[in-house]
Amino acid sequence: GPAREPAVPASVGGEWRTARITALEHPTPTTVLLRFDVPDRIPHLPGQHCVVRLRAEDGYTAQRSYSILSAPHEDGVELLMERYEDGEVSGFFADVARVGDEIEMRLPIGGFFVWDGATPAVALGGGTGAVPLVSMVRHARHLGVPDLVRVAVSAR
Numbered sequence: 001g002p003a004r005e006p007a008v009p010a011s012v013g014g015e016w017r018t019a020r021i022t023a024l025e026h027p028t029p030t031t032v033l034l035r036f037d038v039p040d041r042i043p044h045l046p047g048q049h050c051v052v053r054l055r056a057e058d059g060y061t062a063q064r065s066y067s068i069l070s071a072p073h074e075d076g077v078e079l080l081m082e083r084y085e086d087g088e089v090s091g092f093f094a095d096v097a098r099v100g101d102e103i104e105m106r107l108p109i110g111g112f113f114v115w116d117g118a119t120p121a122v123a124l125g126g127g128t129g130a131v132p133l134v135s136m137v138r139h140a141r142h143l144g145v146p147d148l149v150r151v152a153v154s155a156r
Helices: 088-096 127-143
Strands: 017-025 031-037 049-055 061-067 077-082 102-109 121-126 149-154
Touching (some): 061 088, 077 127
């Protein structure tokens, strides 16, 4: 059967890597869906996140953490962000970023909750907080065990 062991230790963060935007969509007026190509990335586990860092020409940096939407087996890294009115990083991605732009990314990070693909799970999420749950469902489908995951989501 499929391997169900975690691909990496839960707390591994890896080094900063250059990530290039390969797709950018606005599924709702307040969200932005991004796909990044991250060469030589360490595979993540469902439930882990990454840190995105923007660097201005004058050296100023801003960074934020985002849960990873894509499943470990999928190409690239997908993120879904809510655009906050005064959000420095989310505002950049929603209003300024274009396909082909490069940013810095560090991943995978987190061990608070990661799903191993073998244990039944019930997951609850709201709004963009449902992002890591999508990664879990995609991973379960890929492993051929979609019945192991039950998800309830609340959204406006």
